[in-house]
Amino acid sequence: MSRKKLRKQEIMQAAIEVFGKASYQNANISEIARKAGIAEGTIYQYFKNKQDLFFTIGLERTKDFCSQIDHQIEHTDDTEDKIRKLVWFYFYYFKSNPDYVRSLMLEMRVNSDFVKSRCYKSFKTLGKKIIHILKEGQEKGIIRKNADIYCARHMLLGTLEHVVTRWLLAGEKYDLMQFADQVSELVLDGIREK
């Protein structure tokens, strides 16, 4: 039991390094195997295929990301502050983990199998959390009752993803954090009760 898990972790560690340097396409199973000090065939006893390995790594990281977001927000009462913290931490995490983000945003999230993956299910908890915050805000009278909160979630996540994606495609040349305040305020202005 423990032996299998250990070996699985070894393969994943090697894969993180290889996927980190190259894209999904350019990363080779042979290199992952070499780095893990095992034969290529062994990988297929622990993972269904290359994509499964790729998504499993994404799943681990996404769980970590979501639990950290939780942790950031749990001691905040104010709805607006919750959204501000979420935006801030989103950029902060992505700035601190560019390899994970590059894979997630540019390769996993757009894969047509992504929606079927456990990684996606984990990612959806963030979406649910946002809906929860927005509903709570409506009940408190902070967010307009006639704002479609599912649309507002599209707006929030869409803006965040767009900023990050452009940042990645531009080569991570500028500081992501500069957007945090403006994004929060723009989104809040769109949904706030007058």
Added chain:
Amino acid sequence: MSRKKLRKQEIMQAAIEVFGKASYQNANISEIARKAGIAEGTIYQYFKNKQDLFFTIGLERTKDFCSQIDHQIEHTDDTEDKIRKLVWFYFYYFKSNPDYVRSLMLEMRVNSDFVKSRCYKSFKTLGKKIIHILKEGQEKGIIRKNADIYCARHMLLGTLEHVVTRWLLAGEKYDLMQFADQVSELVLDGIREK
């Protein structure tokens, strides 16, 4: 001269069909060649490689999309109506061309070579157009002077892309148009002068 262009179009037509049915990865050069009634090697006389063929198709479609957006907006004076029309047409075009959109959103836009492609340059004209509309709105006093218009563009394009991407990944099961009004109003509420 005309002969070369004609053959090029034939190849692209076959490629559109094949890329439309399968993803970039799953589309085979051999099938494209078969569909175009030529040998595989011939394709490489008209396109540098598979990706070049893929991006060239994207470029044509993106030009068409951008010029149609222009056409939709040119006879509108009101800033808010311009944005409403842009949002509406964005969804409308994407609903009407799901194959193009699937390729653009899920495969081209996230390709690391995309930023270097002519397709991306064409797509950027849409971004410039939005900046122009927003600046004009600020001058007219319709949009807040202290709103960062580059951030607002992230918000607008990000929301649109997010709605469309989720729609695609969910299998295009629901009607995209239902989001148009809410998206416009949410974004406008975020940037409007009070």
Added chain:
DNA sequence: AAATAAAATTGAATAACGTTCATTTTGTCA
């Protein structure tokens, strides 16, 4: 400890696909 069974590992072979290139076919002009 030895024998036996089960599990894990190996790496050469396979299959699939994009790309190349020497050869052949087609088109053009004198």
Added chain:
DNA sequence: TGACAAAATGAACGTTATTCAATTTTATTT
């Protein structure tokens, strides 16, 4: 018609994910 150029061909190549029969390692039983 013949000579030259341009276009097209498709077999061969190189690269890689994946498979699987053979082998080694680990666990279990006597």
